[in-house]
Amino acid sequence: MAKTFQFDYPTPELVKEYVDKFDNDNNRSDFFKDSAIIKLYSKFPNNTDLDEVLAKVTLLNAFYSTQILDMDLLNVSRDIVELNIDSSIHGEKVDYDIVNRIAYGGIFYQRKLYSFASKFCSFHNPAEFPIVDSYSKGMLYYMNNCEDSCFHFFTHGFTQNDLNNYHNYCKVYNAFVKHFKLENISYKEIDKYLWKYAKYEMGSKIQITDTTVYLDRLI
DSSP, rough: OGOOOOOOOOOOOEEEEHHHHHHHHHHHHHHHHHHHHHHHHSSSOOOOHHHHHHHHHHHHHHTTOOOOOGGGGGHHHHHHHHHHHHHHSSSSSSOTTHHHHHHHHHHSHHHHHHHHHHHHHHHHHEEEEEEOOHHHHHHHHHTTTOOOOGGGOOOOOTTTGGGGSSHHHHHHHHHHHHHTTTTTTTTHHHHHHHHHHHHIGGGGGGGGOHHHHHOOOOO
16 A cells, blocks of 8 residues: 555655656657647747647647547637636736636536646746646655655645645645755656656555545645
């Protein structure tokens, strides 16, 4: 069980090791996919033109397998345009709630889009928006609940479903960063470390809860 999993203590050196693995494994495919997305989002930084937003939504969905059905790509893009998200992403004070609004606000498409929404915002502003996925949620949860107290970084406790509210996820994520003294490492690098470590070191030991359950409760 993941509760008894023996974690490696997160240090800057360990994070760098798994960032290098992320960037170099599989013939560097993940690195070049990220690079392509970054270039597209840099070319079209705003989200007011439907065709530009559709291009960004489609590429992100294809490269990150965010499970948006082809029939829903246009509706998701329309919703993003209508949400007027640019000030929330690029403003002097970013609004974490924009991730929740993109993820859970759509009425036309058939899947909740929590991981997609965090990635969409992160590729626009990686310094402010960490990425959520089932592996990062699972790793943060199980590390905080493992038997070795030196890994307990969040004293109040939380469930995996608590992390389906982006405000909660960022609070827990930043507590993790502070506890392990990773403040000089970018969110992007920590995202890569969490995903790579959880997937390849923990694997099936992580029991993933339903990522579509949204909780209003703040921790």
